[in-house]
Amino acid sequence: MDDTDSVAEPDDSRRPVGHDGPPVGEPTGRPLRSATLSDVAREAGVSLATASRSLNGSNRTVREEYRQRVLAAARRLNYSANHSAQAVARGSSQTVALVVSDIADPYFSSIASGVMRSAEDEGLVVTMSITERRPEREAELVRALRGMRPRSLILVGSRRSDPRLTDELQAELSAYEQAGGRVTVIAQPTMPFRTVAVRNTEAAAELAEQLIGLGYRSMAVLGGPEHLLTARDRVTGFVRRCAERGIEIPDRKIVHGEFTRDGGFVAAAELHRRELADTELVFAVNDVMAVGAMAYFRTAGLHLGREIAIAGFDDIETLRDVSPALTTVALPLQRIGQLAVSLALSDNPADLVVPVDGSVIIRESTPRRG
Incomplete structure (x- = not known):
C-alpha cells in the first residue's frame, strides 16, 4: 500500500x-x-x-x-x-547540538533562543551544552556529542589565542564532520568550518567615531580577557579609530578583566585606582561588563552620564532595566542564531563565512559634551 x-x-x-x-x-x-x-x-x-x-x-x-x-x-x-536506532540507521539524528560558553549571559541566551526557534521551524530538536567559559571543555563536549550523532553542531563563543586548544578543538570538529555531521561556528573565522562572524573591529571603530563626534576626547577601555579574540578585536577597533582621530588611549587606561558583570566591576575599580581623574568616557567591550562598571562607579559616588560616561557592546535585552540607558553596539543576537541554523542545514551555501554587522545606538549614558 x-x-x-x-x-x-x-x-x-x-x-x-x-x-x-x-x-x-x-x-x-x-x-x-x-x-x-x-x-x-x-x-x-x-x-x-x-x-x-x-x-x-x-x-x-x-x-x-x-x-x-x-x-x-x-x-x-x-x-x-527510537531516536538512537534512527541515528544509527541515518548516520545522524534529528537534533542540533548547541555548545555555548555561559547560558546565564544574555548574549548567549539570546543566540540560543534564535537557534531553537529556527531549529523548531525545521522540525529539529536542540540539545545544549555549556562550557562554563572553560576553553578545554569545548573539545571534551564535542568528543562526547559525536557519539550522539547530531545532524549539526553549532559552537558559540569567542576563539582564543591558544594554538594548542585551537588545534585540539579543530581535530574533534573535523572528526565529527568526517563522520557525516556539519559544524557551524559563531565566532571569528579562524577554523575551516561554516562560520557566522560578527564584525567586531569595524563596529567598535564606528562606536569610537560617533563618541568622538559627541565631543569625547579622554577615554579608557575595559578590555575583557586578553586571550579572547572577540575582546581583542573590539579593543583594537576602538583604540585604533581613536588614534586615527588624534586621540591616544595609553596602556594604563586599558584594563583587562573577565567577560562578566563582576569582571566589569573589578576592572572599573582597577581603572579608578590607576587613573580616572581626567577620563570622560569608559568603553566596556561587552554590555555585562559595562553594567558591572556602572555599579562600581555608583558606589564610588560618580554621577553616570555627567561625571563619567560609559558605553558597551552587544545590546543585550536586560539593558532595558539599566539607568541611565546604555550607549552600545547593537547586534541582532537572535538573528545570529537563526543564521547559524540556516548555514548548518544548507547543502550548498553561497559563502562559508556569513558576516554580521553591528549598529551603534547612542543613549543617555553618553550625552553630548559641551
Missing part, C-alpha cells in the same frame, strides 16, 4: 505478525511491549514508508489525510520513536 491507496486494513491488523494476544496498546493486566512503527502503519492503514515520513520528517510530502491518520494511530498506541 502506498500514499495513494486509502483502503484501511481490518481491525485485526492491529495485531503484529506472529502476535496472538490482544492488540498493541490494549490493557492485558501485564506490561505491554512498546509499539513499533510497523504497528502504527497497520493501525493507520498506510504503508511503512508513509508512517515513517509522517512521524520522522521527510523531503517527500505526505498527504495531510494520511499524516493525520498516522499521528492519531501513534497517539492511540502510545508510540515513541
Whole structure:
C-alpha cells in the first residue's frame, strides 16, 4: 500500500505478525511491549514508508489525510520513536547540538533562543551544552556529542589565542564532520568550518567615531580577557579609530578583566585606582561588563552620564532595566542564531563565512559634551 491507496486494513491488523494476544496498546493486566512503527502503519492503514515520513520528517510530502491518520494511530498506541536506532540507521539524528560558553549571559541566551526557534521551524530538536567559559571543555563536549550523532553542531563563543586548544578543538570538529555531521561556528573565522562572524573591529571603530563626534576626547577601555579574540578585536577597533582621530588611549587606561558583570566591576575599580581623574568616557567591550562598571562607579559616588560616561557592546535585552540607558553596539543576537541554523542545514551555501554587522545606538549614558 502506498500514499495513494486509502483502503484501511481490518481491525485485526492491529495485531503484529506472529502476535496472538490482544492488540498493541490494549490493557492485558501485564506490561505491554512498546509499539513499533510497523504497528502504527497497520493501525493507520498506510504503508511503512508513509508512517515513517509522517512521524520522522521527510523531503517527500505526505498527504495531510494520511499524516493525520498516522499521528492519531501513534497517539492511540502510545508510540515513541527510537531516536538512537534512527541515528544509527541515518548516520545522524534529528537534533542540533548547541555548545555555548555561559547560558546565564544574555548574549548567549539570546543566540540560543534564535537557534531553537529556527531549529523548531525545521522540525529539529536542540540539545545544549555549556562550557562554563572553560576553553578545554569545548573539545571534551564535542568528543562526547559525536557519539550522539547530531545532524549539526553549532559552537558559540569567542576563539582564543591558544594554538594548542585551537588545534585540539579543530581535530574533534573535523572528526565529527568526517563522520557525516556539519559544524557551524559563531565566532571569528579562524577554523575551516561554516562560520557566522560578527564584525567586531569595524563596529567598535564606528562606536569610537560617533563618541568622538559627541565631543569625547579622554577615554579608557575595559578590555575583557586578553586571550579572547572577540575582546581583542573590539579593543583594537576602538583604540585604533581613536588614534586615527588624534586621540591616544595609553596602556594604563586599558584594563583587562573577565567577560562578566563582576569582571566589569573589578576592572572599573582597577581603572579608578590607576587613573580616572581626567577620563570622560569608559568603553566596556561587552554590555555585562559595562553594567558591572556602572555599579562600581555608583558606589564610588560618580554621577553616570555627567561625571563619567560609559558605553558597551552587544545590546543585550536586560539593558532595558539599566539607568541611565546604555550607549552600545547593537547586534541582532537572535538573528545570529537563526543564521547559524540556516548555514548548518544548507547543502550548498553561497559563502562559508556569513558576516554580521553591528549598529551603534547612542543613549543617555553618553550625552553630548559641551
